[in-house]
Amino acid sequence: MPLVRYRKVVILGYRSVGKTSLTHQFVDGEFLECYDPTVESTYNKMLMVGKDEFHLQLVDTAGQDEYTILPPSFSIGIHGYLLVYSVTSLRRMPVVLVGNKADLSMESREVKTDEGKKLADSWGAVFLESSAKENQMTRGIFTKIIEEIDRVDNSYCTV
Ligand code: GDP
Numbered sequence: 001m002p003l004v005r006y007r008k009v010v011i012l013g014y015r016s017v018g019k020t021s022l023t024h025q026f027v028d029g030e031f032l033e034c035y036d037p038t039v040e041s042t043y044n045k046m047l048m049v050g051k052d053e054f055h056l057q058l059v060d061t062a063g064q065d066e067y068t069i070l071p072p073s074f075s076i077g078i079h080g081y082l083l084v085y086s087v088t089s090l091r092r093m094p095v096v097l098v099g100n101k102a103d104l105s106m107e108s109r110e111v112k113t114d115e116g117k118k119l120a121d122s123w124g125a126v127f128l129e130s131s132a133k134e135n136q137m138t139r140g141i142f143t144k145i146i147e148e149i150d151r152v153d154n155s156y157c158t159v
Pocket residue numbers: 013014015016017018019020021022032033034035062
């Protein structure tokens with residue numbers, strides 16, 4: 001008997017990198033040159049992997065713009081994220097990797113600072129460790145992501 005499993009995956013990435021096209025191709029087996037971004041944002045698809053039956057719920061963030069308040073479906077019960085970029089654009093995604101709960105004792109730590117840093121470096125992301133108990137640290141995180149967004153925006157050539 002195959003095991004039946006449920007997996008919810010959110011597809012992230014800049015606008016127009018092909019999030020909807022990838023999802024639509026996977027779910028419906030076709031590629032559309034133009035896709036109405038407002039049509040659908042959640043797709044369901046069953047996929048056999050090995051002997052197990054995976055029921056996928058795919059949440060496409062393509063229809064959102066910077067003014068959209070993300071619905072709860074984008075943040076609740078997620079098992080994984082797909083981060084998509086386009087090989088035709090050098091535009092880098094501003095990412096800050098945050099190792100939180102750094103206030104807790106060494107005994108409960110499973111990820112060394114070095115390991116977090118290495119992972120962030122391999123992504124070209126900024127790395128910070130933090131504690132939600134420290135207001136200054138949380139401020140640092142949000143300041144950093146704002147700075148990163150600005151830095152990436154300003155390095156984007158518009159000539
Ligand atoms: P989204 O905003 O990230 O969901 O991007 P879309 O899926 O709407 O794609 C943006 C544009 O790029 C559309 O015109 C697509 O047809 C095109 N596109 C998406 N993926 C590919 C791809 O793999 N190859 C090519 N050649 N075009 C693509």
